Amino acid sequence: MAKKxxxxxxxxxxxxxxxxxxxxxxxxxxxxxxDLDKAFAARPEDCxxxxxxxxxxxxxxxxxxxx
Amino acid sequence: MAVKDYIRQRFLPHMWCPGCGHGTVLNSLLRAxxxxxxxxxxxxxxxxxxxxxxxxxYVDFHTLHTLHGRALAFATGVKLSKPELNVIVxxxxxxALAIGGNHFIHACRRNIDxxxxxxxxxxxGMTGGQFSPMSGVGIHATTAPYANIDRDxxxxxxxxxxxxxxxxxSTVYHAQQATDLIKQAILHEGFxxxxxxxxxxxxxxxxxxxxxxxxxxxxxxxxTVPVGSKKKAAxxxxxxxxxxxxxxxxxxxxxxxxxxxxxxxx
Ligand SMILES: Cc1ncc(C[n+]2csc(CCOP(=O)(O)OP(=O)(O)O)c2C)c(N)n1
Ligand code: SF4
Ligand code: SF4
Ligand code: SF4
Ligand SMILES: [Mg+2]
Numbered sequence: 001m002a003k004k005x006x007x008x009x010x011x012x013x014x015x016x017x018x019x020x021x022x023x024x025x026x027x028x029x030x031x032x033x034x035d036l037d038k039a040f041a042a043r044p045e046d047c048x049x050x051x052x053x054x055x056x057x058x059x060x061x062x063x064x065x066x067x
Numbered sequence: 068m069a070v071k072d073y074i075r076q077r078f079l080p081h082m083w084c085p086g087c088g089h090g091t092v093l094n095s096l097l098r099a100x101x102x103x104x105x106x107x108x109x110x111x112x113x114x115x116x117x118x119x120x121x122x123x124x125y126v127d128f129h130t131l132h133t134l135h136g137r138a139l140a141f142a143t144g145v146k147l148s149k150p151e152l153n154v155i156v157x158x159x160x161x162x163a164l165a166i167g168g169n170h171f172i173h174a175c176r177r178n179i180d181x182x183x184x185x186x187x188x189x190x191x192g193m194t195g196g197q198f199s200p201m202s203g204v205g206i207h208a209t210t211a212p213y214a215n216i217d218r219d220x221x222x223x224x225x226x227x228x229x230x231x232x233x234x235x236x237s238t239v240y241h242a243q244q245a246t247d248l249i250k251q252a253i254l255h256e257g258f259x260x261x262x263x264x265x266x267x268x269x270x271x272x273x274x275x276x277x278x279x280x281x282x283x284x285x286x287x288x289x290x291t292v293p294v295g296s297k298k299k300a301a302x303x304x305x306x307x308x309x310x311x312x313x314x315x316x317x318x319x320x321x322x323x324x325x326x327x328x329x330x331x332x333x
Pocket of ligand 4: 082083084086087088089118119188192193266267268269270
């Protein structure tokens with residue numbers, strides 16, 4: 001099976017509580033917290049669509065859409 | 068069905084603090100249900116009281132939010148009357164092993180077909196950070212300002228000794244493994260116990276200077292090893308993750324059914 005390619009990061013700003021778990025464990029350092037402590041994809045081009053952020057997020061706030 | 072379709076989205080964002088491990092347990096649990104392709108109507112979630120027990124409010128299954136420590140007793144009633152349903156019982160460490168300890172060991176002994184999930188953050192989160200039977204020696208809590216002197220339980224050993232027929236452990240750091248273990252526990256016919264080490268950054272983390280939620284999660288990577296790892300022999304302090312027992316034994320509802328048939332024959 002070919003590796004899935006990233007299409008988009010979907011981050012729900014109402015649900016994200018800025019805990020930083022996704023930022024801390026992203027193996028490619030793609031994510032950051034903005035001034036309001038909401039996660040965003042600062043370097044989406046580096047994302048390998050591993051979904052580790054999505055499966056560990058306690059708030060269902062980040063979803064990785066693949067092609 | 069997508070994972071999010073199993074959530075009562077109208078109640079989100081949920082009440083758990085930022086970085087509370089209980090949200091990740093819910094995440095892992097819903098992925099297990101999704102992988103099994105289960106419908107919402109074939110699952111009953113029964114919980115007691117605690118931050119962990121609030122989980123039943125967020126899932127779009129049949130749900131019961133009951134009394135502190137008594138979730139397994141309510142769940143037993145549900146399962147006996149509707150054995151065709153899948154019963155899942157998430158509990159806090161205090162809920163399952165302090166006030167609910169007796170219910171817990173006897174549910175293990177009966178081998179009734181349900182899935183107990185112990186969301187172990189080693190503290191009473193909801194009531195402000197009192198120590199629980201899972202806190203252990205040296206831990207600081209509201210009720211142990213000079214450090215706790217009570218020894219802790221090992222819930223895996225206790226479940227094994229009490230007769231549970233599926234016993235496993237993982238952590239919120241190991242979310243993929245947690246999903247896989249919960250999936251197997253749901254499929255198991257008998258009483259299954261899955262302990263998931265979770266974090267309470269608000270009370271346990273703060274009182275024990277364990278840093279941010281992500282640091283507490285990362286700590287679970289450092290202090291655990293797969294079952295049977297050689298590292299455990301060298302360092303007995305390490306906590307094992309994986310499946311500890313998976314065996315067949317007469318299941319309670321089926322045995323009860325046999326008794327009913329016998330009684331009806333007169
Ligand atoms: C019969 C009864 N006794 C005590 C309480 C108070 N109480 C509510 S939650 C709780 C403990 C919660 O700890 P735990 O089960 O570990 O769940 P957590 O909040 O850590 O997820 C206690 C003692 C109660 N609600 N009912
Ligand atoms: S893990 Fe989830 S809640 Fe936490 S910062 Fe990332 S998206 Fe937000
Ligand atoms: S999918 Fe993987 S690489 Fe991409 S942002 Fe999430 S954790 Fe980082
Ligand atoms: S008090 Fe602790 S257990 Fe309760 S929601 Fe907050 S972090 Fe989670
Ligand atoms: Mg607790």
